[in-house]
Amino acid sequence: VKRRSVIAVVGAAGVTLVAGLYRFTDLFVKHYPPTPYDDLLTRLIDRDQAIKLGRRMTDHFDVGQQAARLRATFASQDLTTAIQADIAAGRLIEMDGWVMPDTLARLSALAAKTTTART
Amino acid sequence: LTALIDARTLPDGQVLTPDLVIIGGGPAGITLAMALADTKLKVLLLESGGTNFDPRVQALYAGEQSSYVALDAGRLRTLGGGTNHWGGWCRPMDEMDFEAKPWLPYSGWPFSRKALEPYYPRAQALVEAGPWIYDQKGDAMTASEGSVLPLGQGGLYTSWFQFSKMRGSVLPTQFGHRYEADLKACANLTPLLHANVTAIRLSHDARKVERLDVATLTGKHFTVTPRWAVLASGGMENARLLLASNDVMKTGVGNQNDLVGRFFADNPVPRDVATLVSFAGPLAPFYGSNQTLDDGAIMRATFAPTATFCRNAKVLGSLSTVEQAEELDQTGKAAVITTAIALGVDASKARAYSLGCGIELAPDPDRRLVLTGEKDALGLPRLKLNMRIADADFDRYRRTLVEMGRQLLASRTGMLRIEKRTREDWLRDWGHHHLGTTRMHTDPKQGVVDADGLVHGLANLYVAGSSVFPSYSASNPTMNLIALTLRLADHLKKVTA
Numbered sequence: 057v058k059r060r061s062v063i064a065v066v067g068a069a070g071v072t073l074v075a076g077l078y079r080f081t082d083l084f085v086k087h088y089p090p091t092p093y094d095d096l097l098t099r100l101i102d103r104d105q106a107i108k109l110g111r112r113m114t115d116h117f118d119v120g121q122q123a124a125r126l127r128a129t130f131a132s133q134d135l136t137t138a139i140q141a142d143i144a145a146g147r148l149i150e151m152d153g154w155v156m157p158d159t160l161a162r163l164s165a166l167a168a169k170t171t172t173a174r175t
Numbered sequence: 176l177t178a179l180i181d182a183r184t185l186p187d188g189q190v191l192t193p194d195l196v197i198i199g200g201g202p203a204g205i206t207l208a209m210a211l212a213d214t215k216l217k218v219l220l221l222e223s224g225g226t227n228f229d230p231r232v233q234a235l236y237a238g239e240q241s242s243y244v245a246l247d248a249g250r251l252r253t254l255g256g257g258t259n260h261w262g263g264w265c266r267p268m269d270e271m272d273f274e275a276k277p278w279l280p281y282s283g284w285p286f287s288r289k290a291l292e293p294y295y296p297r298a299q300a301l302v303e304a305g306p307w308i309y310d311q312k313g314d315a316m317t318a319s320e321g322s323v324l325p326l327g328q329g330g331l332y333t334s335w336f337q338f339s340k341m342r343g344s345v346l347p348t349q350f351g352h353r354y355e356a357d358l359k360a361c362a363n364l365t366p367l368l369h370a371n372v373t374a375i376r377l378s379h380d381a382r383k384v385e386r387l388d389v390a391t392l393t394g395k396h397f398t399v400t401p402r403w404a405v406l407a408s409g410g411m412e413n414a415r416l417l418l419a420s421n422d423v424m425k426t427g428v429g430n431q432n433d434l435v436g437r438f439f440a441d442n443p444v445p446r447d448v449a450t451l452v453s454f455a456g457p458l459a460p461f462y463g464s465n466q467t468l469d470d471g472a473i474m475r476a477t478f479a480p481t482a483t484f485c486r487n488a489k490v491l492g493s494l495s496t497v498e499q500a501e502e503l504d505q506t507g508k509a510a511v512i513t514t515a516i517a518l519g520v521d522a523s524k525a526r527a528y529s530l531g532c533g534i535e536l537a538p539d540p541d542r543r544l545v546l547t548g549e550k551d552a553l554g555l556p557r558l559k560l561n562m563r564i565a566d567a568d569f570d571r572y573r574r575t576l577v578e579m580g581r582q583l584l585a586s587r588t589g590m591l592r593i594e595k596r597t598r599e600d601w602l603r604d605w606g607h608h609h610l611g612t613t614r615m616h617t618d619p620k621q622g623v624v625d626a627d628g629l630v631h632g633l634a635n636l637y638v639a640g641s642s643v644f645p646s647y648s649a650s651n652p653t654m655n656l657i658a659l660t661l662r663l664a665d666h667l668k669k670v671t672a
Binding site for chain 1: 449450505506507508509510512513514516517518519576577580581584585590591592593594
């Protein structure tokens, strides 16, 4: 067996292993069961923390309506822009007393309603 | 030197005839006595207590109350009055505090802050709070200690308290002890201790004060017949003495329009009202504790609403102070991480702090002192305080906190959690600032005293102290009432000349 072939096989195995760990474990990235709202929830970089926060949303929360509202919000802007617009306009929600931008609070609540935290 | 005279040693039945009598030896009374030292007036200062605490004297304060601390708990009946237990917090009232607010009934003073400004430097000197720094130079003077928290554009800003100079490690300036020698040095002043005014006797036409009945707890009685009298007994006793002196005016002196004792106010000072998170790490030390500058000034930062925010959002004064560092719970950590990531801010060094506050209440005529049928050891009817606070008072402060939370997010410097939920949460601590019971107004139907402190309808009875504040501010009243008393002294110098 040529030395070059050994290196190629070992390398390919390594890449496959890393790809497998990435895809099928939470070692590099946390994986959540698919939801109909992943287009929204992928905007949350740390979804587990958002879920913990979102559980404290006490207002009535209709998942379908809120998702539609969030999609409308994100049709023309990203999350950062949206929450800065909320802050400037005073669109704020108290979650467990925390004064939060409206969009971020609703997105966190959506995560809590539709996903199970991995931690 | 004149001595402090113990009224218990005077012959029974004596008649004293000063030009001007000051009833009460607290900060207002002592300030006024010293301010009149350069006049030819023969001044008599009557203080109910002695130079030290006496429980029998203190018991004269006892009364009834609802939803408030015991009436003999938040004040001290000794020479120096409330300064014997004050915290030394000083801050001038804001211009906005003097304004009549169209949305707030009974608000506004008969003059602007400009009327007090000439007297603030002297008041600052009397409370020994060092050079005048406050908001004019506070940020710059404390720059070596750290930076103020950037709040950006919005409703709140970092404002500054200064403190009455600490003596050793114990207490701020106590007027009785600090100025005892000065009182003794006033050649025109007779300071009389253990002298309790039990009645203000008016002329038959109810136009002027003719005499005061005075008694000691040892059973001595004597009379004072002054040309002018100044009532400076504190926010509760001023009203009590006026209401109880009802032989000529049946509803009480100055109470022809049923205003004496109404509009009582205090500053609620609830703790742990909110949690403030600073994303960048620890706040500058002047937020959480008093800092002594090189020039001796003692300063502490506070968060105050701007005049523009107060006007637009229809909120009143409040001063929120950082109390202590605290640990966040799991939800708190989640809120900080989620928000910081979304804002694109590194919050790995974030620190959390609890906030306390002092709140201004709206004037309320039904928050009032009335006399009861029970009498004290000198025969004076005791007081009952009907305390109440509107939900709107707390709602206004909550709106202020929400705005602060919004500003922290807007400036990407932190975030805020509002901790108080129920009404009872807010009602645990008081500033013991007794305000408003002989309110000042140019219209006799809306105030007990006029803009000079003269009781409406009377020629020679004035009221000094925070009982004349028609609306209240969140700033602690002591230095402000001293400035107002110095203004009264100037007025008295003119009218008695």
